Amino acid sequence: MTNLLSNRDARRVFLAKQxxxxxxxxxxxxxxxxxxxxxxxFVQVDSIGTVERAHHQILFSRNQTYRREHLTELxxxxxxxxxxxxxDASILPxxxxxxxxxxxxxxxxxxxxxxxxxxGEGFEAAFDETYERVLKNGAIxxxxxxxxxxxxxGWWNWHPNKTALEYFWRTGRFAIAGRSNFQKVYDLVERVxxxxxxxxxxxxxxxxxxxxxxxxxxxxxxxxxEIAAFWDLVTPLETKNWVETHRDELTDVLIEPVGGGKxxxxxxxxxxYETLDxxxxxxxxxxxxxxxxxxxxxxxxxxxxxxxxxRIEIFVPEPKREYGYYVFxxxxxxxxxxxxxxxxxxxxxxxxxxxxxxxxxxxxSAGRLEKLEAELERVARxxxxxKVVFLEGWRGA
Numbered sequence: 069m070t071n072l073l074s075n076r077d078a079r080r081v082f083l084a085k086q087x088x089x090x091x092x093x094x095x096x097x098x099x100x101x102x103x104x105x106x107x108x109x110f111v112q113v114d115s116i117g118t119v120e121r122a123h124h125q126i127l128f129s130r131n132q133t134y135r136r137e138h139l140t141e142l143x144x145x146x147x148x149x150x151x152x153x154x155x156d157a158s159i160l161p162x163x164x165x166x167x168x169x170x171x172x173x174x175x176x177x178x179x180x181x182x183x184x185x186x187x188g189e190g191f192e193a194a195f196d197e198t199y200e201r202v203l204k205n206g207a208i209x210x211x212x213x214x215x216x217x218x219x220x221x222g223w224w225n226w227h228p229n230k231t232a233l234e235y236f237w238r239t240g241r242f243a244i245a246g247r248s249n250f251q252k253v254y255d256l257v258e259r260v261x262x263x264x265x266x267x268x269x270x271x272x273x274x275x276x277x278x279x280x281x282x283x284x285x286x287x288x289x290x291x292x293x294e295i296a297a298f299w300d301l302v303t304p305l306e307t308k309n310w311v312e313t314h315r316d317e318l319t320d321v322l323i324e325p326v327g328g329g330k331x332x333x334x335x336x337x338x339x340x341y342e343t344l345d346x347x348x349x350x351x352x353x354x355x356x357x358x359x360x361x362x363x364x365x366x367x368x369x370x371x372x373x374x375x376x377x378x379r380i381e382i383f384v385p386e387p388k389r390e391y392g393y394y395v396f397x398x399x400x401x402x403x404x405x406x407x408x409x410x411x412x413x414x415x416x417x418x419x420x421x422x423x424x425x426x427x428x429x430x431x432x433s434a435g436r437l438e439k440l441e442a443e444l445e446r447v448a449r450x451x452x453x454x455k456v457v458f459l460e461g462w463r464g465a
Contacts, residue, residue, distance in 0.1 A: 172240030194228035
């Protein structure tokens with residue numbers, strides 16, 4: 069008989085797996101930061117600095133003692149983390165690099181096909197020259213190899229050397245050695261990552277097993293499609309085959325959506341119910357999440373579990389935006405209660421709150437607004453501005 073998991077328990081498990089149930093003020097060491105990233109799996113990288121760049125905010129929302137310099141050291145000095153792709157550019161534990169080598173082999177074929185359509189024949193003209201330059205001279209940025217007569221046009225008009233740098237990075241021969249004003253610094257993988265991370269090989273069967281098993285561990289419960297999408301490493305067919313061949317390790321779980329309705333059949337490991345009480349409740353405080361927070365990665369899952377529909381409206385024309393360019397979800401305890409539009413004004417040293425939207429049924433009580441203000445003050449300190457300013461009309465109509 070398949071057990072029904074209540075919506076409340078489902079939210080509790082998922083938030084715990086996402087690192088959002090840990091005490092947010094417990095001192096986080098550099099080793100603790102590495103463990104946190106390992107536990108949640110990946111941290112998406114994004115350049116938008118409306119308040120704070122996504123990777124910093126994702127980590128800060130989980131632990132307010134997070135220090136940026138620890139992340140930099142783990143990435144650029146220790147080689148304990150590396151940047152590459154999941155569903156998007158992300159920071160990952162270097163212990164996972166051996167599994168990414170399987171992705172690189174697949175990417176090598178698919179990227180050439182896609183980029184030839186995008187760039188046209190001869191797009192790889194600067195590949196050999198660029199590789200030799202890095203091999204002989206060391207780490208470089210795209211700006212350092214840009215031809216003087218090239219007219220920039222964003223990602224759709226990379227110059228040939230930039231195309232080469234990105235190709236070698238996406239296929240695992242280059243790694244990101246650091247960033248200069250957020251520009252990637254590329255170098256050979258063997259000069260960026262310690263040997264024990266980049267040299268070993270794993271067989272395909274072991275790779276698929278790790279990709280599926282580690283995804284389910286981080287999701288708590290999932291369909292085969294959700295397992296496949298977590299890392300974006302294996303195909304849906306490979307995931308379905310993995311589920312079928314590991315049925316003795318799995319149990320069927322029905323996940324209750326928010327507000328009732330039809331339960332969603334999912335899989336979990338056999339000890340799921342035995343360990344259910346091991347997942348703590350999320351702290352009652354309000355926390356501002358990054359629009360790129362991994363909790364929101366699967367928008368459909370977010371809507372089913374929390375009743376919260378969210379999309380980033382960066383690429384939506386301004387007149388058609390429902391909320392704003394870069395609006396932040398608000399988590400209170402185990403509920404997504406609303407969203408907030410705000411921006412850090414570095415010159416004035418203020419965090420300017422433009423607008424607050426609470427979800428239907430969520431009241432703007434005095435206690436809730438106090439918790440929100442306390443969180444905004446924490447965000448302001450982390451961002452490096454002196455005070456929070458509530459702009460006229462921030463509460464809406």
